[in-house]
Amino acid sequence: MKGSYHVMVQNNRLRYEFDIRRNITIIQGDSATGKTTLVQMIALYAGLGESSGIELRCEKNCRTLDNPDWELILPAVHDTIIFLDEENLFLKTDQFARMVRESDNYFVIITRENLVNLPYSVEEIYGIHTAGKYHDMKRIYNEFYHIYSNGAFSSEIAPDAVIVEDSNSGYEFFHEVCAQKQIPCESAGGKSSIILRLKNTRKCHILVIADGASIGPEMNELAQFMKTHPDTRCYLPESFEWIILKSGLIDGNALQELLSHPEDFIESREYFNWERFFTHILIQYTKDTYLHYSKQRLNTAYLHDRARDAILKVMEHIHFK
Amino acid sequence: MLKIVFGDIENSIYHPPTWFDNRYEDEWITDPLSVQMIKDIDKSDVISPHLIESPVLGPISTKELSGGVKTLMLMAFDESGKIFNASSCGNNCAKWIVAIAGRKDLTINLHHVMDFSSVGEFDALMLNTGRMVHSYEEYVDEALGIEER
Structure with missing residues (x-):
């Protein structure tokens, strides 16, 4: 896969909006910022579509990968943005790194650990923060921010x-x-x-x-x-x-x-x-x-x-x- | 006393939020320490052991609390003898880890170098090297020399 993809996912309470532009994106940051909720919303939409009550807009398919059969599932998934939560023990394995390397998917991974097998960019390590409330004052709007802003480092x-x-x-x-x-x-x-x-x-x-x-x-x-x-x-x-x-x-x-x-x-x-x-x-x-x-x-x-x-x-x- | 061990170890729970969902006790939720931690980390109010009022999600169940605050409650109240992976906690949980360790002997497992800079002065025994550290600077210096993650 190549290109940059805008993702918007929302329900009645929350809206996330962000762009994914490389094969590996990492989300980390403070607790209670909505990382796991984001993955849960993607999983619900992937399973139930619009009948989940969740709206997801993206040019590419979005799904999660989180069960013991990931090694069987991943080779069958193509041209998709795959979201993974931190509970997945396989994230650190050589086998996962090998399969990411051979994959035509993009991966969005929630983890605070150093995934040394994956060569991800400093530019694609994000946290999530609340950018404000929507005009109806009911829905919270969340967006990504760079954890390591280049200015502070150089x-x-x-x-x-x-x-x-x-x-x-x-x-x-x-x-x-x-x-x-x-x-x-x-x-x-x-x-x-x-x-x-x-x-x-x-x-x-x-x-x-x-x-x-x-x-x-x-x-x-x-x-x-x-x-x-x-x-x-x-x-x-x-x-x-x-x-x-x-x-x-x-x-x-x-x-x-x-x-x-x-x-x-x-x-x-x-x-x-x-x-x-x-x-x-x-x-x-x-x-x-x-x-x-x-x-x-x-x-x-x-x-x-x-x-x-x-x-x-x-x-x-x-x-x- | 806070003890920190980096890397894969026996008897540790890699994903504490899942352990919490299946093992928590109602009285943990209404303990004053939990009420404070839930307010600070999740910005939410404990209404009862089964009901939390979140400013974002509205009324939610205990199982919808953040992974960080669930892990903190396990560190504070779980008596199984398990060691919990504090890499499930964001840096905003660091001060609470130190606070819990002020009440009891607490061993935490880390798979990344958690940022304790918001705490400043604290004591911890680094189990991988056997050295005591007394500040964030000493902790970083010691942690960066440990290979296990």
Whole structure:
């Protein structure tokens, strides 16, 4: 499945309205905000349709998945937005992650746990809050909000140490940029090791650069580290390849169109997360040019003044001094 | 005393709200502590053991309370010896977990690093490492070093 889908579900008391635009969306947040009620309303509508008394509007089918036979049911479900509540023990299993990867469905998962097998985006972790009452003063209107608003994480910083999630081209680029400014820069060697690196780094103003497209499972812990170490910042673009594509180094109206609403171009079954898509696009657009891109080893053309400056310009609020 | 254990453990209930629905006692609902917790978390008033007045849903049954407040009541009143998964609780339940642990020895199970920042100073024994923590900062530092989730 690809594209963004607006979902409206309501009964006489409650109305939820939100957009789903990636294969994995996570809902978490405080107790008593209506997460389970949302899933129950979807389940009732999926079972009984309009005779449930619930109204659901969405271009795609919506349903829940919550019984012991999920492994049998999921392969038979296609082109559907599937809602899962936190009680499902299988959410953390490798088998579930494998089936999500192979699926052409979108998944909306209620959980506070870090689902490390699923590479979900920081942009798709939401809480639910009440936006107000409808004009009849009877129905409460609920909407999603971003749990991790990017502004709070990447506000102004001149780092005195940099940790890069990546160990390939992205790391090589930032290592070179930092070396010119005599700022220590190390690779975490993967997102799950970022916290360990942070704990071992004896600097104040640490900048973490990680792929926002897949950092979701680490966000709760990163956010709490930042609460206790307020001088730490995270820069979370979709991926290093996305920064290059955004930099203007590569011309093309089609590319700009793609970057303005990538959800309409990214088939979830083909790309488990958006990072892989942007890597594929960058390789495709730079093939046989002086900027030909390889994820494994950085093309030194990206370190020449013009290219380097264009890439760094995308990183608002980050000042390598 | 609050004891926190991260990861899969024996004798724990992964989804406490389901356990609550099948095991709660009427007197738990009208206990002053529950009345306060239901008011604070669910913004609802206890009318009787079988009736709650919710500002959103109107009159609801006890089983329609939030998963967080059900888990808190289990922590406060359940005597089965089970350890309840506090990852069913939102961060708005943290102060109540600490309050319940002020009344009794309470062991909770976590599958994520719950945010106790709203509580500030509190004491907890981290069972995975055997270390005592005395503040949110110490708790985060210790919890982030524990691999089990």
